Amino acid sequence: MGTERTLITGGSTGIGAALANVFAAHAHDLILVARNREKLEATGRQIQQKYAVGVTCVAEDLADRDGPRRVFDAVTERRLDVHNLVNNAGVGLYGKFATTDLETELKMIQLNVSSPVELTKRFLPSMIERRRGRILNVASTAAFVPGPWMSIYYATKAFLLSFSEAIDYELQPNGISLTTLCPGPTESEFKVRAGSQRSRLFDAFVMDAETVAKAGYDGMMAGKSVVIPGLRNKLIPVAARLMPRPMMAMLSYRAARPSDK
Numbered sequence: 127m128g129t130e131r132t133l134i135t136g137g138s139t140g141i142g143a144a145l146a147n148v149f150a151a152h153a154h155d156l157i158l159v160a161r162n163r164e165k166l167e168a169t170g171r172q173i174q175q176k177y178a179v180g181v182t183c184v185a186e187d188l189a190d191r192d193g194p195r196r197v198f199d200a201v202t203e204r205r206l207d208v209h210n211l212v213n214n215a216g217v218g219l220y221g222k223f224a225t226t227d228l229e230t231e232l233k234m235i236q237l238n239v240s241s242p243v244e245l246t247k248r249f250l251p252s253m254i255e256r257r258r259g260r261i262l263n264v265a266s267t268a269a270f271v272p273g274p275w276m277s278i279y280y281a282t283k284a285f286l287l288s289f290s291e292a293i294d295y296e297l298q299p300n301g302i303s304l305t306t307l308c309p310g311p312t313e314s315e316f317k318v319r320a321g322s323q324r325s326r327l328f329d330a331f332v333m334d335a336e337t338v339a340k341a342g343y344d345g346m347m348a349g350k351s352v353v354i355p356g357l358r359n360k361l362i363p364v365a366a367r368l369m370p371r372p373m374m375a376m377l378s379y380r381a382a383r384p385s386d387k
């Protein structure tokens with residue numbers, strides 16, 4: 127069994143599964159959360175066999191208002207201490223705001239914003255009591271700029287970055303660090319789930335989930351506030367500081383427009 131325990135939301139595929147592998151390789155026991163139980167347990171079994179760490183799977187929908195509380199209750203009932211929390215589960219939705227589906231967007235806000243807020247709120251008291259804990263929130267380079275074609279998604283990530291930086295500062299005296307991981311386009315199921323296959327965003331400079339996860343883990347362990355994997359991605363906040371916001375919106379619009387436009 128591992129030396130400490132890490133809960134990872136969206137741990138069944140993509141960046142979350144890559145993070146689960148990195149934490150397990152460093153001897154962490156895991157609690158993995160996602161909706162599809164079969165997929166989640168398959169990932170859990172693979173990791174258990176490879177690294178001989180304990181893996182607990184909790185199948186829950188974090189886009190449901192009560193999902194985060196049910197995850198917390200399931201962990202508490204099993205008397206599992208959570209030393210590190212990784213809020214990774216998130217989805218996007220491609221399309222102009224006037225035409226996209228409101229219900230899908232409200233669920234996205236619940237998953238990308240309310241769920242990390244609630245899980246952080248619920249798991250923090252025991253970390254504060256132990257005077258030890260690390261939180262990794264997976265935002266995106268989308269957090270730094272307005273995002274036409276994916277306006278709500280970009281806005282959820284801007285919320286997550288702002289919230290996380292503030293809490294990281296507040297928690298410094300408690301010995302707890304909060305790191306925000308801001309990947310750019312990354313190989314995973316995200317693109318298809320978001321319906322953004324048509325977007326130019328994924329045409330070039332796509333990173334692999336393993337490299338992104340390693341950067342996130344290293345940054346979290348070093349207590350960094352913000353981690354941006356990849357040189358090209360690091361330029362985005364620099365450009366955002368230098369350029370007027372309407373110009374950033376125009377560039378984002380052009381970068382994300384459909385390949386045939």
Ligand SMILES: NC(=O)c1ccc[n+]([C@@H]2O[C@H](COP(=O)([O-])OP(=O)(O)OC[C@H]3O[C@@H](n4cnc5c(N)ncnc54)[C@H](OP(=O)(O)O)[C@@H]3O)[C@@H](O)[C@H]2O)c1
Pocket residue numbers: 135136137138139140141142159160161162163165186187188189190214215216217218237264265266267308309310311312313314315316317319
């Ligand atoms: N890929 C990119 O280009 C990229 C770039 C920047 C940031 N990110 C961020 O990275 C994070 C991980 O994305 P990814 O690229 O790894 O996506 P992914 O391959 O689609 O994986 C998403 C994970 O989240 C879980 N999930 C989705 N909806 C959920 C829900 N309602 N409740 C609980 N779990 C849910 C999925 O499992 P189930 O479907 O079984 O629930 C899966 O494990 C997201 O926050 C995303 O915004 C991604």
